[in-house]
Amino acid sequence: MNTVISVNVGLPREVPWQGKVVRTAVWKEPVAGRVMARRLNLAGDGQGDLAGHGGEHRAVMVYQLESYRHWQNHFQAADFPYGQFGENLTVDGLADTDVCIGDRYRIGGAMFEVTQPRVTCYRVGIRTGHADMPALLVSHQRPGFYLRVIEEGEIGAGDEIVKIAEGPERISVATINALLYLPDHPRETLERALRIPALSQGWQGSLRALLAAAEDSNAGPHATQAAAPQWPGFRPLKIVSTCNESDDVRSFVLGAPDGSPLPEALPGQYLVVRLRPPQAALPLVRNYSLSGPQGGGLYRISVKREAHGAASGYLHASMKAGDVLEASAPRGGFTLLAGTAPAVLLSAGIGITPVLAMLHALAKEASSSRQVWWVHGARNGKRHPFAAEAHRLLAALKTGKAFTAYSQPDADDRLGEQYDGAGRVDIPLLQRLDVPQDADFYLCGPAGFIDALTAGLKLWGVASANIHTEAFGPAAPMTPGIVNPDQEPPHAPEGQAGAGPGVTFTRSGLTVPWGDGYNSLLEFAEACSVPVRWACRAGVCHNCESALIGGEVRYSPDPLDPPADGNVLICCSTPVSEIQLDL
Ligand SMILES: Cc1cc2nc3c(=O)[nH]c(=O)nc-3n(C[C@H](O)[C@H](O)[C@H](O)COP(=O)(O)OP(=O)(O)OC[C@H]3O[C@@H](n4cnc5c(N)ncnc54)[C@H](O)[C@@H]3O)c2cc1C
Ligand code: FES
Numbered sequence: 001m002n003t004v005i006s007v008n009v010g011l012p013r014e015v016p017w018q019g020k021v022v023r024t025a026v027w028k029e030p031v032a033g034r035v036m037a038r039r040l041n042l043a044g045d046g047q048g049d050l051a052g053h054g055g056e057h058r059a060v061m062v063y064q065l066e067s068y069r070h071w072q073n074h075f076q077a078a079d080f081p082y083g084q085f086g087e088n089l090t091v092d093g094l095a096d097t098d099v100c101i102g103d104r105y106r107i108g109g110a111m112f113e114v115t116q117p118r119v120t121c122y123r124v125g126i127r128t129g130h131a132d133m134p135a136l137l138v139s140h141q142r143p144g145f146y147l148r149v150i151e152e153g154e155i156g157a158g159d160e161i162v163k164i165a166e167g168p169e170r171i172s173v174a175t176i177n178a179l180l181y182l183p184d185h186p187r188e189t190l191e192r193a194l195r196i197p198a199l200s201q202g203w204q205g206s207l208r209a210l211l212a213a214a215e216d217s218n219a220g221p222h223a224t225q226a227a228a229p230q231w232p233g234f235r236p237l238k239i240v241s242t243c244n245e246s247d248d249v250r251s252f253v254l255g256a257p258d259g260s261p262l263p264e265a266l267p268g269q270y271l272v273v274r275l276r277p278p279q280a281a282l283p284l285v286r287n288y289s290l291s292g293p294q295g296g297g298l299y300r301i302s303v304k305r306e307a308h309g310a311a312s313g314y315l316h317a318s319m320k321a322g323d324v325l326e327a328s329a330p331r332g333g334f335t336l337l338a339g340t341a342p343a344v345l346l347s348a349g350i351g352i353t354p355v356l357a358m359l360h361a362l363a364k365e366a367s368s369s370r371q372v373w374w375v376h377g378a379r380n381g382k383r384h385p386f387a388a389e390a391h392r393l394l395a396a397l398k399t400g401k402a403f404t405a406y407s408q409p410d411a412d413d414r415l416g417e418q419y420d421g422a423g424r425v426d427i428p429l430l431q432r433l434d435v436p437q438d439a440d441f442y443l444c445g446p447a448g449f450i451d452a453l454t455a456g457l458k459l460w461g462v463a464s465a466n467i468h469t470e471a472f473g474p475a476a477p478m479t480p481g482i483v484n485p486d487q488e489p490p491h492a493p494e495g496q497a498g499a500g501p502g503v504t505f506t507r508s509g510l511t512v513p514w515g516d517g518y519n520s521l522l523e524f525a526e527a528c529s530v531p532v533r534w535a536c537r538a539g540v541c542h543n544c545e546s547a548l549i550g551g552e553v554r555y556s557p558d559p560l561d562p563p564a565d566g567n568v569l570i571c572c573s574t575p576v577s578e579i580q581l582d583l
Helices: 065-075 123-128 133-139 173-181 187-193 201-215 310-318 349-364 387-396 427-432 447-460 521-527
Strands: 003-009 013-017 020-024 035-037 060-064 089-092 104-107 110-117 145-151 153-155 161-165 235-244 249-255 270-275 284-289 299-304 324-327 343-348 372-378 400-406 440-445 467-471 502-505 510-513 545-550 553-555 567-569 573-575 579-581
Touching: 020 123, 060 065, 065 089, 110 153, 110 173, 110 201, 123 133, 133 173, 173 187, 173 201, 187 201, 249 310, 270 299, 270 310, 284 299, 284 310, 284 349, 299 310, 299 349, 343 349, 349 372, 349 387, 349 440, 372 387, 372 427, 387 400, 427 447, 440 447, 447 467, 502 521, 521 573
Parallel strands: 060 089, 343 372, 343 440, 372 400, 440 467, 502 579
Antiparallel strands: 003 089, 013 020, 035 153, 060 145, 104 110, 104 161, 110 145, 235 249, 235 324, 249 299, 270 284, 270 324, 502 510, 545 567, 545 579, 553 573
């Protein structure tokens, strides 16, 4: 007979951890008597971070007595208090290998449905005192699972747990957990799992991403980029020609020094360029999107000269045809999707570069009836690069529509010729242009432009999956549960400089020597205030997966499922050579 052994609840509290403060409700205490199970919570229970935990599909967490015995044995620990694994119900029975997603159970006066395995989160590591606990729970195939409350009612220790319905497809908690987090992702099981209506939205999204990767043989399982890079690290490229595109943007066409053709890039990808100005102590490493057409064996980057900008200033002032720089292979997952869906290319300022490469690709398919919108915001005619080029490409399209907005037109800028209206690109403009809501939207420009348009598109009803963005700087950080996250600009870590290999954070424009006191590149990036994304900090969830542009790392522990080729999990790796990370 399956039984409830203990009902445990806890409210969020703030706990000190590694010099930071974490808001968490992972501390759960057994309660005496009966407890009301409501749609979002047990009475007296709560979650510290509603982005990662809680909500209707993660209302009640279950962990098994049998797994308690397993961990007592594993850690040689005498006793564990109930609630130790952050669970609301400690139960006898209901093994992860037996319980299936969508199974329904009656407990006391309430009815529940199984929705997903445990969230792999570092907080269970804090609670148990074992930082690698999130990885152990997965590798030992003992995650535990979440319940949705179908019928509210009272429950208590000693209640029998009665199965009243079986979920479709019969995929157990252990199987679906391994499907997401362990190396094998069979397509057929992914498709079956996605047919279970009870599976939470979050897990459906993750499994859909795996399915998409399974369809692209080049992409890694949790890939943040479209395909494996075509060469490791950096190779020399010669500047074949340069061309001024506007007052402050200059293009550099790059080729192999021996004249052989460069591999084809995907429209929207970028290079990481390494420059060695004679007067600089360290090389400058910066990202530049490819702005030119695909094919032809050459790459074109287009660089806006920033006031006081080190790399852009050097490129404009000193680099000329015949000079050689070093560049990574084309990288990045902001690429034009194949297909026939309408494409809306939205850019502002120098954000024009990757979408211009997309426009080249679309113009190549000129015979297709794919609808294309080109909407660009520039300051004025002098700051409007590629006007003629975009015009020519749009003219080649069967169904191309365009609008250029100048935010501060000059008196001699010609309305109706150089630009179509004064102001900025916004949602009312897209609505006036009859942009369809089911299009794929590609956005690149300043952070404010991307944030405002992304929020506006969502409000307008565009599906998040159809909004694709490229930020010309670090990605937004994800630091679940951290109270007052670090917002300082990137800097060298405090204290004496380390003696290890140089670590370059390309998007942050920072190169610093690795120091011995750090357990992982993630800890080192945090010490440098480099924006990072993570959740488990133990090599399971892949939230910290970042592009490793060059160099080598060592893993400890090994990730359960390796990252895509050319990527790295920074939470469980340290550098063994000079490295460049796309952070
Ligand atoms: C994926 C990606 C693609 C990109 N694609 C492009 C592209 O196609 N074209 C492009 O031009 N850029 C692109 N960038 C941005 C590019 O990588 C650089 O960030 C940009 O060229 C600025 O580098 P910098 O060395 O010139 O400026 P940095 O020296 O790194 O300075 C950064 C900023 O600080 C300001 N600054 C520096 N020193 C001072 C000072 N003393 N006082 C006041 N302000 C100061 C500069 O004006 C600059 O705005 C891209 C970035 C990413 C992440
Ligand atoms: S934070 Fe989860 S794998 Fe690195």
